[in-house]
Amino acid sequence: MKRLITNPMINKELRQRLRERRAWLLPTLYLLILAGTVSFAYYMTTDAETRGQREVQGADIGLAIFMTVVFTQIVALLLMAPVFSAGAITIEKEQRTLTGLLTSLLSVTQIWWGKFVAALLYLLLLLLSALPMLALSFAFGGVEPLQLVRATGSTVLVLAAICCIGLWCSATFRRSIHSTAACYGIVLVLSVVTAVVFGILMSHWSNHHILLRGEGPPAYVQAPLFLNPLYPLLSMMDDVDFREFVYPTSSWMLFTAMGCLAAAFAMRRLKRGGDQL
């Protein structure tokens, strides 16, 4: 355990990562995108009042900002996670530096852990940098601190699982371009294909049942969505539109299992990494 904490790989990875040009460029772009979407959400919410549709409370604005930031950041980070994780091991193969790691006294677990922590920490840095924007929602009200904790925790869990999958792709493929493409493919399947399958099941189910507002379809119809990175966030929104999604724990467990499996496969592949050098 001590070796995982005092792991020289983490030091090296963070040092290299923060020396890249994109180290400051990405957070800047990320925050600009978030700021843009928050401004848009604020405008749309307050504009509903000017259009006379209904009276807008501070809590409405707070909730709108919160949901906008939470969903925008998970989508943005899901797009970035493969870049940081899927290239982490392949770059060592491409630059022929993996040989040095595999013939040192670093264990395969230490190498994997160093790569994982470095990828996740960078994504957490982005997540952390958006906290002031999330705090805006508290100024307007309508959001409980527990919601913030759950949303952040859920996002971190999903990102950790995606990083594990990215590292597995990276350990499997020789070239960064192939591993990144494979990882994006998996993210696409999890995000879009699960939603499409859910849509098909839902339409089939609703042909035979009447769906009441606020009540969702049974678990087996929702099951494909458990693999969707957005599901845990949907399930915790205290909004009537999302009240049907009530199985966040199943989703968390599935993402944890996916992450653990991907980690085990990645380490196994890394152990045989000499064949690819």
Add this chain to the structure above:
Amino acid sequence: MIEVEALHKTYRGGRGLHGFSFHLESNELVGLVGPNGAGKTTLIKILATLIPATSGKARVGGHDVAAEPHLVRAVAGYLPDIAGIYQDLRVKEFLEFFADAFRLKEPKRSAAIQRALDLSGLQDRADEYVENLSLGWKQRLLLAKTLLHEPKLLLLDEPATGLDPLARISLREQLKCLHSEGVAILISSHILSDLEDMCTRILFIADGKNVAEPGGSAVPAEISEARIQCEIGFQGSPEPANQAVGKIPGARVLERKDGFLLIEVPGGAAEASSLLQALLNAGMVVEHFDARGPGLEERYRRAFGERHS
């Protein structure tokens, strides 16, 4: 230091190792030569614990490479033909990282880093980024990194690839120095003159097997290569030479001119001395005696020439 018995490594396409065997003692600097695709890199990679053998036995420092890879890595240092290097780290950071990767603790860690800087001659450039170093300096840094944990054995796979002549000479001197300090070295290279200059023994490999000279039987090369040629300048009759050659089993006259003989005897320096003694005992007046084994280039041509013709 290295014991390899009937090592097999099978790849698709037939390349790999097919029953290669050899031993390397702790005081040896052994050169591994053979044509491209002979299995040199595969052998070194197996010994460096990078890839598993299909069958056979390989032990380094008394540890099985498959069962105890960590113990093998602790006693061996490996430098591949094209070694990667972290361009975006500073020289000192690079060494610090590998000192930590080899679990060196203070004060040994600092001492090892300082020694590596001294050895590579990069003391004054410790804070420079690695990417600013020339290829020769990078190779020196890589060798210094390989020596950080003071390995008892060095596994070098064509370490002089891409180096200019001066860097090559410097590398050769460094290796000789390490050998004199007691580090056993197995080096694969195509630069025969370098190997001839520094190696205590040469191993020939082709198609993943030991190669004898000439041809390709599976007899370990070091057995069959032990022949020595003696140039003899003399006065008087050559008749005593016939008697002397007749007394040494396996000896034969290769060339005969006025006052000159070229005789080949099996064995090494001791057998050459015996020949000289026998010539003197037979009453020959010897003016000049020069015993030398065939040059590595010649031995290489004998061993592999047929494969290319």
